Amino acid sequence: MNSPFLHPKHAFRFLLLIFMLLTLLGSACSGSSTDATRDVVLDDIQVTMPAPTVEPYVFRTSASGAITVHGTMIVLDPMTIVPAPNDSIFLVEIPADQPIAGIPQFTEGTVPQADVDERVGEFIFTDIQPGQYAVVVITLGGAQIPARFQTTQTYAIFTLESSQVDTTVEIGNLTLP
Numbered sequence: 001m002n003s004p005f006l007h008p009k010h011a012f013r014f015l016l017l018i019f020m021l022l023t024l025l026g027s028a029c030s031g032s033s034t035d036a037t038r039d040v041v042l043d044d045i046q047v048t049m050p051a052p053t054v055e056p057y058v059f060r061t062s063a064s065g066a067i068t069v070h071g072t073m074i075v076l077d078p079m080t081i082v083p084a085p086n087d088s089i090f091l092v093e094i095p096a097d098q099p100i101a102g103i104p105q106f107t108e109g110t111v112p113q114a115d116v117d118e119r120v121g122e123f124i125f126t127d128i129q130p131g132q133y134a135v136v137v138i139t140l141g142g143a144q145i146p147a148r149f150q151t152t153q154t155y156a157i158f159t160l161e162s163s164q165v166d167t168t169v170e171i172g173n174l175t176l177p
Helices: 008-030
Strands: 067-075 089-093 115-117 122-128 131-138 144-146 157-160 168-176
Touching: 067 131, 089 122, 131 168, 157 168
Parallel strands: 067 168
Antiparallel strands: 067 122, 089 131, 115 122, 131 144, 131 157
8 A cells, every 4th residue: 555654755744744733733722922911010919918906005994083184195305215114104293382393202102103005105194183293204214304295395284173073184295305
């Protein structure tokens, strides 16, 4: 039987034809090389992460018949005056029958100490009775520094009245120094 495919000349053509068909089929399956490609940039990637949940700070509350004093401490120059650790904001009573000649020195444990949310500087004094008071901070070096009202830069000295019992008195933003 005389088959044209058995002849070496024809066998080479046959193999070439099969190679070309396989190449064309492979190109068709993988897509054309003329397809447009898209550059991926950082804006194209979206990562959704849940927002961190921060538990709200729970402040102590005053007993009935007392006043709560609320404010925020802003440290203007933390390189110069750094508050000591352990919520070092105190409320020092200033005798009402004496002119204010200065803020009296005190010993920790003898005056009310603030409950402080260290993350934001928010503080509360609880169970305070009517009277005249100054807010004082003990620094890392042990100095007792009077805080100032942010708006007026005067010492944070204020009077609590008997009409303010069972309320929260806002003293606003205080600064140090």
